[in-house]
Amino acid sequence: MAYIQERISKTGKKSYRALIRMRGYSSVSATFPRKTDAVLWAKETETAMHQGKYFKSSESRKRTVADLVDRYLDRVRKDSEERHENLKFMLLWWKQEIGHCILSNLTKAIISEKIDLLAATTWKLKNGTIKNISPARVNRYIAAFSHACTIAVNEWEWLESNPFQKISKLREPRGRTRFLDDDERARLLTECKKSKAQYLYPVVILALSTGSRQSEILGLKWKDIDFARKCIILHKTKNKEKRVVPLSGHAYDLIKELSRVRRIDTDLVFPSPSDPKQHWDVRASWDFAVKKAAIPDFRFHDLRHSAASYLAMNGATLAEISEVLGHKTLAMVSSDVPIQVKHTMYAE
Template identity: 45%
Template sequence: MATIRERTNKHGKPRYTAEVRLKGYKPQTATFTRLTDAKKWIQDTESAIRDGRHFKTSEAKKHTVAEMIERYLSSAGLTKVQDEHTGLHLRRWNDEIGHMLLADVTADTLTLIKDKLLNETVRTGQKRSPTTTLRYMASLSKVFNTAVKSWGWLEDSPMRNIEKPKAAKGRVRFLDDDERERLAKACKESANPLLYPAFILALSTGMRQAETMNLYWGKAPANPPLEGAWGVVHLEQDCIILHQTKNAEKRRIPLTGLALQLLKDMGKVRRIDSPLIFPSHKDPQKPIDLKQPWLKAIAEAKITGFTWHDIRHTTASYLAMNGASLAEIAEILGHKTLQMVQRYSHLSDSHVSNVLASMNAKILGSV
């Protein structure tokens, strides 16, 4: 026997509490935001109980969300970069529902927090984007799946029944030739002598801001000697080796042109109290914060709607417009899949046309 009770929350939105009662088994209940989800849960639960697959294990009643997250973090072996993303997300979930037993976590509970995340104002003064909220959800979903498949703490993940926010389309903002010249000039004339080489290096390589700021001089040791350092500049090999990246894979980045020359010039007069390429004036063991000089340069160059991360988009866009394939762009930027670089595909239309024209001329020219 199954029942569904409808109620309205304080915001006036409906909630559906489904209950399944079968002889010889404890009643099972769950709450949903959609009636269709409640009906599907009843069908799945009744079928699972009859097949002997449905149970809220004793483990789910013994362990809290906090214990689940702690076990995952202690065994996942996240790199420093991954911890700054996945770890950040999981610590937020821990703050929200860490006290709850796993058996008590429902899709409704998680949906309320999802809505809270979507409506929060972040540092930019705007609401958190759907894409970022999706990342929070994905991080927790991975932990729940591990608890289901590897530990046997749960029968199923409550994240599976949550309606996901629609991710925004990838944003592409890059500098045109005039903007690039104006901004380079403003950076070069900045009172902070590190802004210009940092800008040129980021533009030349497409590295993320954290990757750029956490570079250090010297030959690559087995373990970077400076805590927080992500990569090594090898002037003798004209390259950068990134030890820590967002996808946890080591990456080699060639150095060429102006960026290489600027680093060589900096290497001749490097600071002896810090191995960092861009050390802070206040604490040379930490990377410099270029936010204020950067914002001033942006204003002086009269450029709008452009962030430091958009330098990376600019590099990718220039690569696409100069004939680089999406696979090549993904390799340079350090993306594991082509999905993240599809946003630049329209910029390489001429390259695709040339490739197609070449194939037609060679294969079909004599037909």
């Protein structure tokens, strides 16, 4: 039930305090200079309470986007420091752009305007080339903030609904299907062997023979390698599911050789020379080797496509390739197998 109380200050100025007491809620009140404002607030608040929406609406009026981002990042950090680092830059961009916005005022129009701004972003590379942000990258920004809003709706009751529900992601171009031919593979491995970087050659061999991602390989610890069973147990994977991949042939020999000269101050298979607690950074050595091998338009992740194509050409089914690569669906593994190889598989 609502009560309107008239108050007079020492200076003689009038104000009106609206007080609401309702079963199941703590008493709430607000003060206004005009009685009509106090009555209107009381009616709206009582209606929200009867509909079971008062808590959410009141929180959304008190909280800002900055509050949401800060709390969400704290939550993510407690679960995974690595995921926190991946999301931090993207969510802080949203905070910088609309951190001041009250959650109750966060609309599709405001978000869409910022998505358009983000999609028009460019930056200058070291060689002077101007590069546009990719649709895929923009979609990661959208997904990061959207998930934070979902948590705010379902768990914190800071929002009535997720404003991203009616916002479409940008259309992305078809995924890359680049893989090494025999000559390119020979040239690349030759340059990796010649590299001054101790770990480059075994890391590339592992990528080609197991199809593992760069982060999975560089994050390997010696306890993850089972020499007796000739396999690697990947604990930190993209889909957060443990995966076992075979370790055999030349890859097994290289890792076995590394184990004989392993560092005793770290459990990492590929530790950084400057900080054994961190894994080695492959980028500079990789880029130099690819350049020396004269292989155009080839990224480290394309080694995964190459591994998938080699498995397919050796008679592995899509289901078997999916198990090795750690894909949850056959549609996902299909994107890693080049169309030329698929034709060969189906022809057989």
